[in-house]
Amino acid sequence: MNAWQEYRRVLFLHIRMQFSLSxxxxxxxxRSGRExxxxxxxxxxxxYAVGAVLLFYGLILxxxxxxxxxxxxxxxxxxxxxxxxxxxVMFFGTMSxxxxxxxARDAETYAALPLxxxxxxxxxxxxxYGIEAATTAVFLWPAVVIYGVVxxxxxxxxxxxxxxxxxxxxxLPAVPMALAALLSMLLTRLTALxxxxxxxxxxxxxxxxxxxxxxxxxxxxxxxxALGDADKVTxxxxxxxxxxxxxxxxxxxxxxxxQALIGAAAETALGYFGLAAAAAAGAAVCLPLSRRLYYKGxxxxxxxxxxKKKGYKQGGVKxxxxxxxxxxxxxxxIFRTPVYALNILTGIVILPLMLAVGLIGTGGLSAxxxxxxxxxxxxxxxxxxxxxxxxxxxxxxxxxxxxSTGVSTSFSRExxxxxxxxxxxxxxxxxxxxxxxxxxxLSLGGAVLSLAVxxxxxxxxxxxxxxxxxxxxxxxxxxxxxxxxPDALKPKRKWNSEAEAMKxxxxxxxxxxxxxxxxxxxxxxxxxxxxxxxxxxxxxxLAPACLGGGYAVFCCAARIADKMMKTADG
Amino acid sequence: MxxxxxxxxxxxxxxVKAVDDLSLKTERGEIFGFIGPNGAGKTTTIKxxxxxxxxxxxxxxxxxxxxxxxxxRAKKLIGYVPDSHDVFDRLKGIEYLNFIGDVYGVPxxxxxxxxxxxxxxxxxxxxxxxxxxxxxxxxxxKLALTGALLHKPPLWLLDEPMTGLDPKSALALKEEMRxxxxxxxxxxxxxxxxxxxxxxCDRIGIIYKGKLAALGTMDALRTGEKDATxxxxxxxxxxxx
Numbered sequence: 001m002n003a004w005q006e007y008r009r010v011l012f013l014h015i016r017m018q019f020s021l022s023x024x025x026x027x028x029x030x031r032s033g034r035e036x037x038x039x040x041x042x043x044x045x046x047x048y049a050v051g052a053v054l055l056f057y058g059l060i061l062x063x064x065x066x067x068x069x070x071x072x073x074x075x076x077x078x079x080x081x082x083x084x085x086x087x088x089v090m091f092f093g094t095m096s097x098x099x100x101x102x103x104a105r106d107a108e109t110y111a112a113l114p115l116x117x118x119x120x121x122x123x124x125x126x127x128x129y130g131i132e133a134a135t136t137a138v139f140l141w142p143a144v145v146i147y148g149v150v151x152x153x154x155x156x157x158x159x160x161x162x163x164x165x166x167x168x169x170x171x172l173p174a175v176p177m178a179l180a181a182l183l184s185m186l187l188t189r190l191t192a193l194x195x196x197x198x199x200x201x202x203x204x205x206x207x208x209x210x211x212x213x214x215x216x217x218x219x220x221x222x223x224x225x226a227l228g229d230a231d232k233v234t235x236x237x238x239x240x241x242x243x244x245x246x247x248x249x250x251x252x253x254x255x256x257x258x259q260a261l262i263g264a265a266a267e268t269a270l271g272y273f274g275l276a277a278a279a280a281a282g283a284a285v286c287l288p289l290s291r292r293l294y295y296k297g298x299x300x301x302x303x304x305x306x307x308k309k310k311g312y313k314q315g316g317v318k319x320x321x322x323x324x325x326x327x328x329x330x331x332x333x334i335f336r337t338p339v340y341a342l343n344i345l346t347g348i349v350i351l352p353l354m355l356a357v358g359l360i361g362t363g364g365l366s367a368x369x370x371x372x373x374x375x376x377x378x379x380x381x382x383x384x385x386x387x388x389x390x391x392x393x394x395x396x397x398x399x400x401x402x403x404s405t406g407v408s409t410s411f412s413r414e415x416x417x418x419x420x421x422x423x424x425x426x427x428x429x430x431x432x433x434x435x436x437x438x439x440x441x442l443s444l445g446g447a448v449l450s451l452a453v454x455x456x457x458x459x460x461x462x463x464x465x466x467x468x469x470x471x472x473x474x475x476x477x478x479x480x481x482x483x484x485x486p487d488a489l490k491p492k493r494k495w496n497s498e499a500e501a502m503k504x505x506x507x508x509x510x511x512x513x514x515x516x517x518x519x520x521x522x523x524x525x526x527x528x529x530x531x532x533x534x535x536x537x538x539x540x541x542l543a544p545a546c547l548g549g550g551y552a553v554f555c556c557a558a559r560i561a562d563k564m565m566k567t568a569d570g
Numbered sequence: 571m572x573x574x575x576x577x578x579x580x581x582x583x584x585x586v587k588a589v590d591d592l593s594l595k596t597e598r599g600e601i602f603g604f605i606g607p608n609g610a611g612k613t614t615t616i617k618x619x620x621x622x623x624x625x626x627x628x629x630x631x632x633x634x635x636x637x638x639x640x641x642x643r644a645k646k647l648i649g650y651v652p653d654s655h656d657v658f659d660r661l662k663g664i665e666y667l668n669f670i671g672d673v674y675g676v677p678x679x680x681x682x683x684x685x686x687x688x689x690x691x692x693x694x695x696x697x698x699x700x701x702x703x704x705x706x707x708x709x710x711x712k713l714a715l716t717g718a719l720l721h722k723p724p725l726w727l728l729d730e731p732m733t734g735l736d737p738k739s740a741l742a743l744k745e746e747m748r749x750x751x752x753x754x755x756x757x758x759x760x761x762x763x764x765x766x767x768x769x770x771c772d773r774i775g776i777i778y779k780g781k782l783a784a785l786g787t788m789d790a791l792r793t794g795e796k797d798a799t800x801x802x803x804x805x806x807x808x809x810x811x
Contacts, residue, residue, distance in 0.1 A: 303704075310695075310696040311695055311698060312662070312663070312664040312698040312699035313699070316664045316668070316698075316699070317681055319668075319671060319678040320672045321672060322672055322675075324672065325668070326673075329658060329661065329665075329669050332661055332665065333658065333661070336660040415656075416654060416656040417656045417658055419620075419622055419650075420657075420658070422620075422622045423620045423621055423645060423650045424645060424670075425641075425643070425644075566638075567623065567624050
């Protein structure tokens, strides 16, 4: 079997497994009315989730692109969109590669088979590429369609635009994915040399998040600086190519993508050539390297190094309660699994981090807290301090939304180990409470960090921060309790890598959507009450309502979990 | 100790009957061996006893507690070990045992004594401070067995407990099963090793295609031939049924 045949066979096998195609085509398989209803419901939820994201994104993008079209700046704006797509792909691609390619549990099985090392790597890379192409589609296609609409393109030109966008969409993830693969391969190989590889992976992952956020902050800073220079603005307005170059100078493939999509004929050819050549170069570097590094890195991740110490500490045997036992188990599992820790901490820490790095990147730090507070005052409509109280509470509530992944995949993460939760004499209610408590602890950490950033950089007073922490925590309770419901209903129990349990888990999206819905309701109620009453009075009404509502949602989640644990079979 | 009444469980919306109208009782102080070919319904039955699966029909009661009506009370009486070797692998061995001790409410003093005893018995004391993911299959099985014994359960429910154990640990386990029963407790276990079942069990149940094909002591199972082994009885039942 030659390399290509081998690649195709393993790829098809992977696709069949990933999408359970064999089960779909099984003979004699008839769905009951209930199963069909469930499937339709699931399809509807999926459409709703994708639709909500597209609508939200489209609403932001439309006025932006319309304004750009009026000024004749579509090309640089599309360049920014493509650059953002590539940054997103590089960020999520690295995370996916870390977990799906380098954390795959089936690596040992493949390593024992007479398959080429680079074939296995290429197949796993292709699968991840498919996921990232889907992510790119969510961000690129709305931009392409909106661009066509705001540019008032006639039908044939619109069709041509779509046709031009197709190869761009398919080639766009190539360069960031190749870079992500290189980075992942080197990091996994490096971490394999250490006994503390899980901790190192976590640290490297967080550094990566920080680096990308800093890069994005610096990019914004560069654009802001350029826009502050009158000569440069004139140059950019008279020559859109100059602005595109200014925006995409840090990453030329983004420029090629924009040129291929909406440039003149010669630029388009150059753009396609640039993208294709970069993709080919990426493959030419990654594939030979994978032959040397892939198994070494991936198999090392599956090993758990032994410590030199023998036995356990005498103080290691300690008695506690069932709630504490589940809580500790949850926290330990999260912090000892790089994929879980990265995903949850990224969600929680990214908000204060982006706030801080964004301010540092754009020089906001040098402006001082006073100026920033003035800016916030004017943005929030007036000098009333009440809005700062609400803003602080909102930030805490938002960290609850961002940290919901920790809760919304809690049962799924146990996977095949769920038998233990099912057989121990601990009511589902206690187990759900422990999981929520763990999620709340993590969110609280992010909330405190966010408030600290706001206090230092935006001059929030201690009273505002404390108010935000208390009121925001009350508001976060129903959010976290709601986030666990989809997972309590149907946890994802079979997965091949920890990333599948968390990132490729529809329960996390459903939990997030539920949270966004509840957060909008609470936010609207808080805003309306604050217009009628002093902020303290509004909080005195809303906080008990949130706690009461949260308790009702928690009871509902506990009942659902109880039912699930009596029937779920691995 | 265990009472199964007309226990029925189907998969694939009733097309495959994994357990079909199964009824049996086990007594205190007995070792009950549950044997049968692959796919006969052993694990499904054990999962229903453990409270992992709800039966489609019939009932399970453990020590007088109905598993569906009073699951927490029933589960307190059971120490369960699955056939999968799946244990929380991001915990250290000692953390796992503490977790089990906490959820079953084992006081610290007894916990310390039992942990020391069973870890030494299974020779995994040195590994107790390591993450479970660094354990071999056999070590995970030993840890799961230790966890299942930690609260001195009146019912020890074991699914293929000998799998992955080295001969010394297998012998220790068999002795522990015997000792556990001598204290008035019950051991219910499934196995494919017929010699173990024959030598160890007070009573044996043979399940085939979800139904109980035979039940009784070894002597009772040898109805015709005095010298019949469990192996010959097993093959006769499962090939002629």
